[in-house]
Amino acid sequence: MRLDHLTSWDADWAGLRVVVTGLGLSGFSAADTLIELGARVVVVDGRDSEENRQRADTLRIVGAADVLLGPEHQGRLPDVDGQPAQLVVTSPGWNPRQPLLAAAYDAGLEVWSDVELAWRVREREGRTPAEWLVLTGTNGKTTTVGMAESMLQAAGLRALAVGNVGTPVLDAIRDPEGYDVLVLELSSFQLHYTHTMSPLASVVLNIAEDHVDWHGSFEEYQAAKARIYERTRVAAVFNAEAPETVRMVENADVVEGCRAIGFTTDVPAVSMLGLVDGLVVDRAYIPERRESATELASLEDFGELAARHNVANALAAAALVRAYGVAAEAVRDGIRNYEPGAHRIQAVARRDDILWINDSKATNPHAASASLSAFRSVVWIAGGLSKGVDYAELVAENADRLRGVVLIGADTAPLRRALAEHAPDVPVFDAAVGDTGTDAATDGSAVMHEAVRLAAGHAVPGDTVLMAPAAASMDQFASYAQRGHAFIEAVRVLMEDTPTES
Template identity: 60%
Template sequence: MGDPAVTGPVRTPSVRPDLRGWDAPWAGLRVAVTGLGLSGFAAADTLAELGAKVVVVDAGTSQERHRDAETLRIVGVHEVRLGAEHTESVPDVDGEAPEIIVTSPGWRPDSPLMCDAAARDVPVWSEVELAWRLGARPGARRPDWLTITGTNGKSTTVRMLEAMLLADGRRAIACGNVGVPVLDAIRDPEGYDLLAVELSSFQLHYTELLDPLASAVLNITRDHVDWHGGMDAYTAAKARIFENTRAACVYNVDEPITEQMVADADVQEGCRAIGFTLGMPSVSMLGLAEDVLVDRAFLAERRSRALELGELADFGPIAPRHVVANTLAAAALARAADVDPSAIREAIRGFSAADHTIQPVAKSDDVLWVNDSKATNPHAAEASLRSFSDVVWIAGGLPKGVEYDDLVARVAPRLRHVVLIGTDSSQLRASLARHAPDVPVVGAAVREDEALRQPDAADTGVLNGPDGPAAMRAAVAEAARVVRPHQTVLMAPAAASMDQFGSYRARGEAFVAAVAELMEQP
């Protein structure tokens, strides 16, 4: 389709180029798999089926880990070693060093085992790299990949993309970091036309090279710098998604760093740079023409006209700006795969965001209560806060080394009251004092009887006993005390959950339960 194109030489994998396809020489290959979560289990299971000699190591010793280990032994995994003592160095396989390590996303590059692997020059792959090399089962169709990364919005975008593909009659599935391991998807006996693949920076760090039909970076902001060792390394990991793309590299017009990633990428001949924007799109972009989502990229007459993909009204009563932006990114990937505009509109109308993502949970006395527990960093929280103009904000948690000054300075005019949760929210409190000094801030004080209350079924996933749910009940009670009609109580923590909860889901469930309890009070 012409302009603008991305040019550059295509890089080829530097490690074991012979290991591509189901019939490659996997049999007898010595492989160590680190981690026994969803992706690690899928990797070990797949490699055992291929005839490789597999040793799995995992620090966990729970009953669930032991059950998974026994299952893997039954299907032919050579050995499973559970316990932290097995994760300090590269495990041997049949008395020799492994030829390949396939790692789960959570294993940091500076962990002892990964440092040992680097020192011994043992290549480390993600399960995504393994899946790309395998492609598909013999006799099954090999799918095209549509890949998505970004600091925020990946899961919603990949699910929206899946909905667009299905609405167009394609056999497709959302996979990767979204829940279903890519290895499980490519082992489907029939195969898929397309995979909508969510990729985290962790997975990309350990991935050599893919060949996606189209790829997208939604946004980039400071996150996971502790894992990567710095912002530059984090950004470089995200940028890997554009490498070797065949048809379209999709970038965020409003975040120039993503366009620079495209400019720096080595892609296949004919690949195009496609922008998405919440403003009026130029040629080779998707964007908004007033309240209409339009495509000026994937049509021959793009210099003089645009294709209508939907309207803001199709999103329902709430159309948050970042959700619209992510939908345009998904639409760009779908259009790169020749999805019809009518299917995109059908998907938008039928789509509902995942729980814990700007999730309205109650409305009473003209007060809207919204759960966005998945807003685990300042960028995500800002996107959520910008969806509302009059906010009582419940925030705080484990900050992961991020700064809050910019966030608070930008959203201060929207804040009416802030209720802090988390075991230590001093950093956020200090930013509020500097940049929103007129906004009242209070901690979620837990009464003694609440602190002694035992966790119930709703508290599943809480790490520190009842403290997390008790703090959330206190935060909801405080928010109810200060909120006024026509305001929104928004729980968008801008921090991770692990100081008080097992996951952002557990934190969101605690908020939903606390609001429900409040609504039941006379």
């Protein structure tokens, strides 16, 4: 009953006994926030690393926190100050079947994400809380939140992209200056543990098989994504080219008066945003939408980012910010000003008419397919932690553009089987270099140097060497960013060591 009343920063959080699982960015931010609120906190993390020990020391200094590091602490629900916990706030990497969380559910405890905690403390006496625009999807999330942030800032608003994009939402909530709008990139993991969020606008960009190992099934993964629409107040935005997202909106329990707004890279129907003769147009947020449309931007405003999937991301971002009331000119300026982040179809080098592209962010088949479809002739570097997905459709759809494939990853069997069945004539090379193991601390640099060497040996003028792994990185790298940096460094070394053809 006490938790029902914890709906603002100024509520009575003092003495609440909370277990926080995970000491990464979101876990540390949640623990730090709870300590500031006056709660009693125990943090559990299975990794007893130097980085975690430093974070633990910081938490112990700032307030009432006990930190338990090491795998032996993950199997049970600890007491807090000698008494049973009253709440668990979990990091997204922890799935509900993990023993500590299973014990929490068995004890009848609520399990929150850091997003749920942030929603509950966003209101604070003397401040106007930021509006929330929220999005999820299998691919394109980071690009879309970045574009939405750029559009909002072009409108003169104090806005920030937060959540799974890197900046924890609780850090933004506690910013002393505050924000007008927060754009949240939310993973299916975070949504699974989020229960009361009521955003101004929400969108599922797309849906494809991913994270089956975490959720247990593709159906459960879809159900977690669909939670983003619950309690949306102004606009539930769907992808007209992804029927699953249409059904999610149709089945969502939104606030009365919320509108269903679509986006499409084709000509838009009423209450949609889309493309007409190379123009991004709005037929949703204007009074005369039945007879006409308002121009928001042109494809020329995208510059080198005019690929179809980037235009779709911009349409989704525009649908979110237009729900807030952003003017058409700011949408255009936001597209022009947007600069994509690293590791997302990032050009690394071009020499001897061979283009080298880093798309380490392509951590699943759907994202990798978007990358592959952008190039005509590809030497593809791929593989990693597959997360239980199937590669057959990805390979079949792109077989005709593959000149060769270089496999990385500790277990190449799933991708190798798909290639043998659907692209049997494409040469396949293995970049294995000794025993890499499955330790996420492995830097993978030797594997990537070998992969780049093999790709360079097979590529010919006119080819693109594309590192779009279609898999997670944690079998050989600490993160997709480290994997991307390893590729960039390996290409740099190759360019230095190999003379240019005359």
